[in-house]
Amino acid sequence: MSPSTGGARRQDAAPRPDWYSALAPFAQPDTRKATWQLVDTLVPYAVVWAAMAYLAPQHPWLLLVLSVPAAGLLVRVFIIFHDCCHGSFLPSPRANRLVGYFTGLFTLMPFDLWRRDHLQHHATVGDLDRRGTGDVWTLTLREYLDASRPKRLFYRIFRNPFVMFLIGPVVVFVFKNRFSPRGATARERFSVHFTNLGIVALTVAASLTIGLRAFVLVQAVVGTLAGAAGIWLFYVQHQFEDVYWSRHEAWDPWQAAMAGSSYYKLPRALQWITGSIGLHHIHHVQARVPNYALQHCQDGIPAFQTVPPLTIRRSLHSLRLRLWDERRQRMVTCANLRRARMAEHEDGEIGHRQRANVSRR
Numbered sequence: 090m091s092p093s094t095g096g097a098r099r100q101d102a103a104p105r106p107d108w109y110s111a112l113a114p115f116a117q118p119d120t121r122k123a124t125w126q127l128v129d130t131l132v133p134y135a136v137v138w139a140a141m142a143y144l145a146p147q148h149p150w151l152l153l154v155l156s157v158p159a160a161g162l163l164v165r166v167f168i169i170f171h172d173c174c175h176g177s178f179l180p181s182p183r184a185n186r187l188v189g190y191f192t193g194l195f196t197l198m199p200f201d202l203w204r205r206d207h208l209q210h211h212a213t214v215g216d217l218d219r220r221g222t223g224d225v226w227t228l229t230l231r232e233y234l235d236a237s238r239p240k241r242l243f244y245r246i247f248r249n250p251f252v253m254f255l256i257g258p259v260v261v262f263v264f265k266n267r268f269s270p271r272g273a274t275a276r277e278r279f280s281v282h283f284t285n286l287g288i289v290a291l292t293v294a295a296s297l298t299i300g301l302r303a304f305v306l307v308q309a310v311v312g313t314l315a316g317a318a319g320i321w322l323f324y325v326q327h328q329f330e331d332v333y334w335s336r337h338e339a340w341d342p343w344q345a346a347m348a349g350s351s352y353y354k355l356p357r358a359l360q361w362i363t364g365s366i367g368l369h370h371i372h373h374v375q376a377r378v379p380n381y382a383l384q385h386c387q388d389g390i391p392a393f394q395t396v397p398p399l400t401i402r403r404s405l406h407s408l409r410l411r412l413w414d415e416r417r418q419r420m421v422t423c424a425n426l427r428r429a430r431m432a433e434h435e436d437g438e439i440g441h442r443q444r445a446n447v448s449r450r
Contacts, residue, residue, distance in 0.1 A: 106343060108392045109374070115386040116377040118180045126169065126381060127188070134162035134195075141307045142299045152310060159307075160314035161362040167196045167319055168364030168380050174204040177379045190280070194287040197262045197312070201280035202273060211376055214327065215345030217413070218337035225253075225324055227334075230414045230421065250408050253324070258316025325404045326351050326369040330420050334413050346373035347396060354398035360384075370396050 137159045145152045172178035173189030189200040210223030220227060228236070228244060236244070246252055267285055269278040295304035333349035335341070353367030360367060364380035371378060371386050371393055378386055387393050410420040 106392065108390055111390050112375045112378065112386065115382045115389070116177070116375055116379075117382075118177055118379055119381070120180060122381045123179050123379070130162060130165045130169065134159065134166060137162065138307060138311070141311070142295075142303045145303050145306050152307070156307075156310045156314055159311045160318060163195065163311055163315035164318050164322075165362055165364055166192050167198075167315070168366055170196050170198060170200070171207070171366075172364075172379050174200065174207055175376045177377045190283060193280070193284050194291065197266055197284065197288065199266055199277070199280035199284040202269065202277040203266070203280075205274075205277060211373065214373060215333045215335060215349035216337050216340045217334050217415075218340075225328060227328070228412055230412045230416075230426065233412050233426065245411070248411050254317040254320050255313065258313065258320050261320075262312065262316050322353070322363060322366060325353060325399070325407050326366075328410055328420060329399055329404070329407050330410065332420060334415075334418075343374070346370060349373070351399040351404075352393075352396045353404065354400060368393075 137155055141152055141155045141159060144155070169178060170189055170192040173185040173192065176182055176185050178188060179185050186200065189204075193200045193203075206223040213219035213222065214224070217229065226244070226247060233241060233244065267281070269281045273281075292301070292304065295301065327350060329351050331348075332351075333345055335345075347370050350369040350373040351367070352370050355363065355367050365383040366372065366380065368383040368387050371383050407420075409422045411423055412421055412426065413419075414421045414425060
């Protein structure tokens with residue numbers, strides 16, 4: 090299933106493949122597994138976080154050492170939050186919402202507002218004509234060449250790894266999520282207010298116990314590392330060289346799920362930390378499969394095993410990718426941008442000479 094076939098698809102979306110029904114047994118939340126995942130994630134996170142807060146003033150170097158497992162566990166907390174947004178973590182919708190609101194306090198994410206944007210992302214992934222909600226800002230090669238100089242400069246700054254993975258998480262998690270956008274529903278606004286008040290309450294409680302300085306220091310270090318890791322995971326799952334993009338009239342949701350979402354193959358420890366979210370092709374085919382069933386799904390359905398894995402080494406190449414080349418049907422680097430400009434310049438020169446020859450005649 091090659092992403093390059095996206096533009097040639099017929100206008101009507103392809104029917105669900107025959108193997109889609111085989112997903113049903115995997116899309117069943119398990120209360121026992123979900124409960125254990127809450128224990129094996131939140132308990133060690135609380136222990137490591139408390140150790141960091143206690144040791145931070147006297148041993149800054151140990152703070153940095155412990156921040157790595159703490160950040161990893163916070164990423165895992167976010168995966169639980171994410172599954173709750175899809176209603177896949179626990180059998181009960183009410184339980185999913187309660188756990189989602191609770192874990193949202195750790196991740197600084199308002200449950201209902203983020204859920205809306207994320208579901209929009211699932212509905213539009215790989216659709217060039219419906220970009221802009223819950224995804225990474227991506228321009229086509231032609232759009233970039235036609236853009237104004239300030240817009241091109243801002244785009245290149247935005248796509249800079251330092252900005253995207255270090256400054257970006259701070260902007261999104263600390264500031265952007267504190268406000269309700271225009272058009273938000275009452276429930277979405279409530280989720281923002283609830284999360285904000287919860288953050289204030291936790292800050293006050295920390296100030297009265299461990300001290301504000303220790304609290305802010307630990308949260309800043311852990312949150313920055315976890316945010317960078319989370320943005321990287323989201324980025325590499327939809328920003329790789331042969332990813333699928335298509336205009337809306339030819340967009341195929343099944344192709345978008347299987348070829349527009351990576352199978353990011355990670356070592357076992359990292360797969361545990363990330364809640365198997367690297368099996369992103371499965372997640373986009375059926376978001377109701379909980380994270381603790383994704384690997385079983387991968388092993389049990391042969392169609393998923395045909396998706397080539399994206400290794401850590403190969404994924405690092407994605408850092409250089411900037412634009413979607415509609416003609417070549419792939420993400421390209423700035424080197425391709427320079428070649429495109431040279432080609433346009435040569436075409437312009439040829440056209441100019443042709444017009445001059447015609448005028449002389």
